[in-house]
Amino acid sequence: MAEAVQLKRQITLLQGVAIIVGIIIGSGIFVSPVGILHHTRSVGLSLIMWAICGLYNTLCALCYAELGASMPESGGEYVYIKRAFGDFPAFLCLWIDFTLICPVGIAALSLIASLYILKPIFPDCEVPFIAERFLAIVIVWFLIAINMRNVKWATRVQVVITSSKVIALLIVIIIGMIAFMQGETEHFEDAFAGSELTAGSIALSFYSGFWAYSGWSYLNFLTEELVNPNRNLPLAIFISMVTVIVVYLVTNVAYLAILSPSQMLQSTAVAVTFAEQTMGSAWQWLMPVLIAISVCGTANGIALSMSRLFFIGAKNNHMPMFMGMIQSKFNTPASSLFVIMLLVLCYQTSEDIWFLIEMEGFGFATILTMVFAGQVYLRYKEPNLQRPIKVPIALPAILCVVSLFVVALTFYQKVSESLLALAIVCGGSVLYLIGNRWQNKPKSLQSKITWINVFFQKFLLVVPPLSEKDIDWD
Template identity: 35%
Template sequence: MEAGSINKASPNGSADKTGHSEEEPPEKATVLQKDIGLLSGISLIVGTMIGSGIFISPKSVLLYSGAVGPCLLIWTACGVLSTLGALCYAELGTMITKSGAEYSYLIEAFGSLVGYLYSWTTVMVLKPSSFAIITLSFAEYASAPFYPDCTPPLVVIKCLSAAAIVLITGVNCLSVKLARYVQNFFTAAKLIIIAVIVVAGIVLMAQGNTENLSNAFEGSTTSFGAIGLAFYNGLWAYDGWNQLNFITEELKNPYRNLPLAIIIGIPLVTVCYVLVNIAYFTVMTPSELLSSPAVAVTFGDRVLYPVAWLVPLFVAFSTFGSANGSCFTAGRLSYVAGREGHMVKILSYISLKRYTPMPALLFNGILAIFYIMPSDINTLINYFSFAQWAFYGLTALSLIVMRFTRKEFDRPVKVPVFIAGIVALVSIYLVLAPIIDKPEWEYLYCTIFIFGGLILYFPLVYWKAKWTRKIMRPITMHLQLLMEVVPPEKTK
């Protein structure tokens, strides 16, 4: 425990020999509770993966693949690759039942330094900026009905985005159960609108609207680089398949529910993505789809009139649910990094009353609000996305490494090692493809930022300088009193 922190207060009333109060029932241990079941686990995976991308701009895959046929094949292949990656995470998550996903696995396989660089990059940039950009998408769709003849003012979008961040962070701080209900509700909402689009597409196909699906491979590209970029954009839409591994410690029966949620959730998203794209092509030619600013809205205007307004409403629901899932898992990463000493200890503290990682959630929310201020956050996300794939590749490699270095670990789920090799090779390609295709100085700046974390690592983590404890002691104590949080109890 960090010096200067306050221990959990004992309950009122006299205590018996076991230390429990005679007037009050024993309290739950101050740790994150195992409240997440199979349905909520599936909802977290599906709800975080399906954000705004499939509704707004599936055109990137079409642009680089060149034709309808290769486009649909790439959407399917991206689902297969995501499933392979998730199977690797199923083995890792049931072998190392700690929250934090990649962070916990990288520490076990490669040591503290690699885990720290992951937490530094993800906690400080990737998670909060992703949270910010999802809420900005939500704000655009939520404000659009109030500005029917023009684009909503930027200040309105950013204020609404900040309000969404505050609301979602507040919900997650208040109760894990409430956050779970929110996730389940909005996941159901996005599956409803996907079902509406898919059924409409099937009806249109039955009526003979299949012109765009005939000669589906005409005009397809054979460029290796272009196909790679199509995969890159498709896999970006599938991102989020690893979300359940961030909360392994809160899963009921993780040995069963973690792999089962992955096996159900990711193929479900794959089927949804492919069928939605087929539905789009029953209404729009490839050129019309490429020119559409928001594909699902164009589809709704042509097919669902006079209830076309349902599409932007449900897209807003979808983005809100995705943002809730992002916030939920981001808080757990900050919590675990604080517990391991790679972030300030206060981030690892838990609300005494609500059993949520309140400091970690608030820290992620505050950073996200800062990230909505720049004018071009999309650029930031694009340049840092190569770092995400570098960590995916390292995590797949960690599975291979631990087959030799951690033979004693129990592996309830064991995948063929070549699957991890495929994921590692794909990750290497996805790291190098954008840099080789279009070299930019920004990639170098991102790399400098990642390794710049070493400036803090050695004095604060490796050497544990005494002056840092003197500075943090009063800050930690005051924050504990303000938020009513305590260090997590150690469990056997």
């Protein structure tokens, strides 16, 4: 019997929670959770800012839950912006994700994972550049191969990796809390002494915490593959955000039971410094390995989610046609995943990946501003749109203003990165005019475009999505 070639609903609530938690809890809480402490200058105020940032990101996630439940389509923010403002703003969102957020994120994470896997092998010297890059390439290839082969494999890998993150965090939490209960509380005495309460410091600490919680939006890219999305999408978001907030707060308390604020600020990898002081030479190698696994989970979640975004974009003629096709045997967006891999490999050659990451921040804040503005506008544009979840309209309006402030702050703090990101967006605008608006292209150019689409269709064995109703059963 013929079978439809399309994305299928096979992601469960547990797997949805694992995807969100696995993306949010990446390198930040293990490697350098010091941004807030650096700007607040006190233990007490830093913990309050961790909670405030978690609450803010939870409110953002609730707005996304309303949008995802009312428009249960894969594509996330791209779909919401297109529904509110139309074709061109949606393309700009897609372009930012395509050129900055997705490939830069995966490239940086793969390099971090490679570094921490190799560090125990080279304990007394720098990790060789070639070895670090080669292992990063292998990691990306492995994750992309799993995602191209089977969605269930990718989500199960995410569950396993998320479990590894939980183990690493439990090690930190158990050791730290035992020390705390045994009276190691000197770092919490007079916890608010020296607090920096200026508007600039609070804003910068909020900025640091805002990115530490990023990743909650990625399940919205997979809505069409989520079982019972109207129930499971908001539930997965809520469970994930509450879990992450609690984990972040308890982990910071555990760190501070062992390490002084000055030790945390001087450490490039807080979890590794923590392990060196508490686990002994026989076991301290375990923490770098668990960090590497954790970071791989974030990269896997980004690839899983973003490939669906580019797949949807191609179906709307905002990406090359072959990226909107499905692998005929495995029912996965193999073309989009393959292009992601190529872009990541390009970014991995950069010697200053952190410059790219900071540029990525400008793009993400811009997208959030557009999404929340669109959510407010849709209340007036489509008042009768079925909304299984409905947040007060003041919430997305306030979040839009705050996100716009974050854009301005990013531009102020990272001028060169923001200008380069802006230039990339402008370059995307030119491509939009050529690829989408220029309808009567010369036959010579159109034949080359067709050749490229046919080549990738044969190379990856991908076909246009085919639903049950499109099949001729006779």
